[in-house]
Amino acid sequence: MAEVKITKKSMDVIARDSKVMITTTRESYPFVADHANGDFVYDIDGNRFIDFSTFIAVYTMGENGLPEVRRAVKEQVDKLMHSAFTDFYAELPVRFTESLLKMFPSGFGRVFLSNSGTEANEAALKFARLFTKRQYMLAFYGAFHGRSKGSLALTASNFVQRSSFGPYSDTVHVPFAYCYRCPFKQTYPECGFACVDYIKKYPLSKEMNPKDVAAMIVEPIQGEGGYIVPPKDYFKELKSLLDESGILLISDEVQAGYMRTGKFLAMDNFGVTADIYTMAKALGAGLPLGATITRKSLGDIPKGAHASTFGGNLVSVAAANASLSHLKRNANSIKRQIASKSRIIMKRLNSMKERYEIIGDVRGIGLMIGVELVRDKRTKMPAMKERESILGECFANGLLLLPAGTSTIRIIPAATISVEHLEKGLDIFEDAVAHADKGMRRSSRS
Numbered sequence: 150m151a152e153v154k155i156t157k158k159s160m161d162v163i164a165r166d167s168k169v170m171i172t173t174t175r176e177s178y179p180f181v182a183d184h185a186n187g188d189f190v191y192d193i194d195g196n197r198f199i200d201f202s203t204f205i206a207v208y209t210m211g212e213n214g215l216p217e218v219r220r221a222v223k224e225q226v227d228k229l230m231h232s233a234f235t236d237f238y239a240e241l242p243v244r245f246t247e248s249l250l251k252m253f254p255s256g257f258g259r260v261f262l263s264n265s266g267t268e269a270n271e272a273a274l275k276f277a278r279l280f281t282k283r284q285y286m287l288a289f290y291g292a293f294h295g296r297s298k299g300s301l302a303l304t305a306s307n308f309v310q311r312s313s314f315g316p317y318s319d320t321v322h323v324p325f326a327y328c329y330r331c332p333f334k335q336t337y338p339e340c341g342f343a344c345v346d347y348i349k350k351y352p353l354s355k356e357m358n359p360k361d362v363a364a365m366i367v368e369p370i371q372g373e374g375g376y377i378v379p380p381k382d383y384f385k386e387l388k389s390l391l392d393e394s395g396i397l398l399i400s401d402e403v404q405a406g407y408m409r410t411g412k413f414l415a416m417d418n419f420g421v422t423a424d425i426y427t428m429a430k431a432l433g434a435g436l437p438l439g440a441t442i443t444r445k446s447l448g449d450i451p452k453g454a455h456a457s458t459f460g461g462n463l464v465s466v467a468a469a470n471a472s473l474s475h476l477k478r479n480a481n482s483i484k485r486q487i488a489s490k491s492r493i494i495m496k497r498l499n500s501m502k503e504r505y506e507i508i509g510d511v512r513g514i515g516l517m518i519g520v521e522l523v524r525d526k527r528t529k530m531p532a533m534k535e536r537e538s539i540l541g542e543c544f545a546n547g548l549l550l551l552p553a554g555t556s557t558i559r560i561i562p563a564a565t566i567s568v569e570h571l572e573k574g575l576d577i578f579e580d581a582v583a584h585a586d587k588g589m590r591r592s593s594r595s
């Protein structure tokens with residue numbers, strides 16, 4: 150892989166960006182996107198990168214969408230882009246929604262289309278309150294559900310996201326099943342799910358009447374919080390606790406859903422059916438689309454109670470429909486690809502974990518994999534500085550990666566990535582890990 154050369158062209162864009170854009174969460178390396186082709190993404194300096202970020206879990210089905218997705222988008226742009234789906238009817242969003250519902254367990258029959266993950270969660274929040282006539286919400290520490298005000302109340306991933314925007318009075322957060330760093334200092338399975346027991350004994354006994362709680366929202370695999378995979382039976386335990394009091398379970402599948410784990414719904418990996426699902430990111434295959442999917446038996450939303458001008462936008466839905474059709478036609482081979490590439494990644498990462506002190510934990514399902522970096526395997530002190538240097542070195546050698554949580558790196562390539570480029574990306578990653586590991590040992594000796 151040729152070494153990346155960043156010129157004044159990229160640096161000028163970054164300087165102009167910093168003058169006019171309201172701060173977002175830009176990475177520390179200077180990637181200025183230009184185009185994508187096959188397994189590669191290119192910056193405006195012509196540097197080529199293997200992409201292990203899928204531009205934050207969006208291009209699950211392939212970089213810049215599949216050719217048929219782009220074709221459908223172009224055709225729809227020439228026909229009609231926006232049809233005010235809130236006020237008028239259109240056939241394409243209905244066809245797409247009928248097709249989407251076939252991916253859900255029976256009993257799911259209502260969908261609200263929006264433009265993003267946060268909007269999908271806002272709708273879920275409102276619907277849960279409306280269906281149950283209850284006002285409180287339960288959510289998890291480490292969770293990320295979006296940044297608009299309702300979703301932000303559910304988010305507790307990093308206080309910079311919440312600070313100055315409160316108060317958030319309707320949500321109680323509880324510890325997630327983060328077994329690598331168990332908040333209760335216990336070990337699974339001997340713990341007997343102490344974290345679920347805590348919800349019952351504390352928030353639902355001392356703080357809130359369970360009958361006032363509308364729903365609990367959860368990411369089946371916690372994403373921004375650090376790619377945290379709970380134990381297999383965790384959600385069964387949690388769901389039965391919620392069912393005792395009629396509290397709905399909302400599965401936020403924005404990052405983990407849409408085949409990222411090898412199953413359309415990430416919650417299916419845990420053998421549990423939620424009451425409301427939310428999706429976005431990969432759903433629109435590169436265009437903005439969110440969806441909130443509810444159990445039919447929960448009821449209907451009164452006319453005018455919720456809507457979004459661009460929800461069900463024809464161009465986004467054309468992309469989503471083409472992508473979903475492709476996924477359905479090729480489901481078995483996509484699943485096989487995800488499973489076999491997941492095995493390749495896990496094998497490489499687990500062998501790195503044995504060789505390098507800096508790799509504390511490797512976890513994931515399908516192509517949603519996290520590597521947690523530590524300064525010391527015993528104390529588990531997060532290796533934050535080292536993570537920056539690994540991300541930077543990978544970038545300099547042509548591999549795009551994203552962080553998550555305090556010291557985790559996500560490995561989230563597209564299902565379509567070739568084994569050759571997957572291995573090449575892992576080689577670049579391993580070289581950077583080896584350097585960071587060596588540097589860390591050297592500094593701890595001195």
Ligand SMILES: Cc1ncc(COP(=O)(O)O)c(C=O)c1O
Binds near residue numbers: 401403430
């Ligand atoms: C699990 C989860 N939910 C919700 C969101 C918010 O999505 P959006 O940025 O499209 O509003 C994200 C974004 O990263 C996410 O990972």
